[in-house]
Each structure stands twice: as C-alpha cells, then as structure tokens.
Amino acid sequence: MRVLGVDPGLTRCGIGVVEGGRGRQVRLIAVGVVRSPATEPTAERLLYLQTELDTWLDRFQPDAIAVEQVFADVNVASVMHTMQASAIPLLAAARRGLPVELHTPTSVKAAVTGSGRADKAQVTAMVTRILRMESAPKPADAADALAIAICHLWQGAATNRLQDAARAEQARLRAAVAR
Amino acid sequence: MRVLGVDPGLTRCGIGVVEGGRGRQVRLIAVGVVRSPATEPTAERLLYLQTELDTWLDRFQPDAIAVEQVFADVNVASVMHTMQASAIPLLAAARRGLPVELHTPTSVKAAVTGSGRADKAQVTAMVTRILRMESAPKPADAADALAIAICHLWQGAATNRLQDAARAEQARLRAAVAR
Numbered sequence: 001m002r003v004l005g006v007d008p009g010l011t012r013c014g015i016g017v018v019e020g021g022r023g024r025q026v027r028l029i030a031v032g033v034v035r036s037p038a039t040e041p042t043a044e045r046l047l048y049l050q051t052e053l054d055t056w057l058d059r060f061q062p063d064a065i066a067v068e069q070v071f072a073d074v075n076v077a078s079v080m081h082t083m084q085a086s087a088i089p090l091l092a093a094a095r096r097g098l099p100v101e102l103h104t105p106t107s108v109k110a111a112v113t114g115s116g117r118a119d120k121a122q123v124t125a126m127v128t129r130i131l132r133m134e135s136a137p138k139p140a141d142a143a144d145a146l147a148i149a150i151c152h153l154w155q156g157a158a159t160n161r162l163q164d165a166a167r168a169e170q171a172r173l174r175a176a177v178a179r
Numbered sequence: 180m181r182v183l184g185v186d187p188g189l190t191r192c193g194i195g196v197v198e199g200g201r202g203r204q205v206r207l208i209a210v211g212v213v214r215s216p217a218t219e220p221t222a223e224r225l226l227y228l229q230t231e232l233d234t235w236l237d238r239f240q241p242d243a244i245a246v247e248q249v250f251a252d253v254n255v256a257s258v259m260h261t262m263q264a265s266a267i268p269l270l271a272a273a274r275r276g277l278p279v280e281l282h283t284p285t286s287v288k289a290a291v292t293g294s295g296r297a298d299k300a301q302v303t304a305m306v307t308r309i310l311r312m313e314s315a316p317k318p319a320d321a322a323d324a325l326a327i328a329i330c331h332l333w334q335g336a337a338t339n340r341l342q343d344a345a346r347a348e349q350a351r352l353r354a355a356v357a358r
Binding site: 041042043044046047050070079080083084085086087088090091093094095100102 | 220221222223225226229249258259262263264265266267269270272273274279281
C-alpha cells in the first residue's frame, strides 16, 4: 500500500510518498515541496501545482491520496489559497479513480506523535524517526506531507484490523448459531 | 468581447455568458447552474464541476473569465467548498490561456445596481433589466453569475475608455510640445 500525502498550499505545497509494510512498518519513497511565487497570478500557480502533482502521481503511482484538511481559522487571505490548492489533489484523485481522504491536523499529529497538540518540531522529529531518515525532512511542509501519508496508512491499517476482527467475530457467531 | 461569469460553489455553481456591444450595451448569451449533491464526495463534485465548466467553455468560447471572490466570513464548512470550487475556473483559464479576474461581491453589486450594499433581489432585478430578459434568471446563483460577467465587461470597458482618454491626452501634449 503506497500513499501520497499532500500538505496543500500555493507558496509551499508539501508532497510525501510512503509505503506500508507489515504491522506499523513504513518506508520513505519520496518527499519534496512544490513552490510558486506569490507574485504570479493565482490561476497560474494552481495550474503549476496541478502539473507538478501530476508528475508525482505518474512517477510514484500511489494507491491512495491523503490531504490535510484546511480550516478557516487563521489568516483569511492565505487560507483562501490553501483551500484552492487543496482542490488540486482532490481533482487528481477523482480523475484517476484513486481513493482520497482528508485528515484533520489533530488526527495527523496524534497518529505520528501520540498527541493531537504536538508542535511542528515534534511532528518532524517523529516522522524522521518513523522513516529512519538520516536528517529531518525540510521544510516543515515536507515533513507534514509525510506525516499525513503515515497517518492515512496507519488509520487504514487500523480500520482493516477492526474489519478483520469484526468479520472473525461474525463468523464465530454464525458458527455458534449453526451448531 | 464575450465574458463567462462564475458564481463558484459545489451545491450550486452559477454560470453566465454575456457579450458586450457599443457603450454599455450587453447581450445575454447563456445562463445556467451546475449542481452536485452534497452526499457525493468532494473530489467527485469538483471533477463534475470541472467537466461541466469545460463544456461551457468549449461551447461559448469566451474571451475572458470572471469569478466572484469568496471571503471566509460566513459558514466555514460551506466556504471551504466554495473556495475549492473557485479553483476550477481559475485552473480552466490558466490551461486555456484566457484572462481571468476575481471581483468582490461589493464591486459586482455596485456595477449592476449602483450600490455595493444591494440585496440579491435588487441584483436579480437589475440583471433582468440590463439583459432585457422576459423573466428573472433563477436561482439567484444564475443571476449572480450574469452580474459578475456584466461587472467584468463594464470594468474592462471603463478601463479601456480611461486608457483611450490618457492616450489622447498624451498625444495632445506631445503635439503641443512639438509645436
């Protein structure tokens, strides 16, 4: 299972690709940041991000896309760009028929650090450790994109484990009733 | 000069096409609304809007796109969808090399009614009158899209008139200096 995580933005959009192994094992495939200058028109910046993201998707062929959910609670002007940017991975997923999910910042932090209130430094430190990287991914947007992908992978794995347990329990009950 | 106006949204996205004539003359070409059910995933709704907008652009071949600017001052959840939806016409414009501009709700209202604080009913009434329509365009999103296109057309015309006047004045001064 390979997941491409996106920390959406126009000035800096973090993109990270990870692959799940057995249990909670997870491997770094690629990480980077797509930047576009604030002096360019928004429309051109959105198209540039779309073109770059398509290159990542073609190259790394993920099984799913995970995007950090944006909330309008900070700077309105920059939030608008972030929200517009978040449409790009959603569109890409729909066009390619890939599953896509939004993850809240709290659930991403909780998944990698154990606390929904962890700061950026803690998230970066845990991502570096989880992926056994020699140095911390920079900038923070790159580390965040990896954290989002890891969160998606582990939540999916947890959901699968729960579904497996539920299925086993149902089978056990059916067998008991049949007896 | 033909302008396609967009009142962005996922549940209802208004689209209106108008064409400018001499002075402030303006002609209705087409108007409609793209709807998508809130029960569908956001990614699918964005892709549907993109597909529909592309059909409009192919069919009506506008010279410019005008989009209503969204502000994050009302309902956060619905504003997120509106902002994501506003990325679609921007992307389309960048992809097709068409000029695109955002217009604030205040400037759109002021352009068609003379007051930046006009209500929806006034905007609809003025759009109906300006375009000599037999009945008011419905829903309000359709009327808004036409208002945005008209605003763009008239602002462009006013800018052109100012530029023409400035050019004429410069020519007059150069002639006076040369004499």
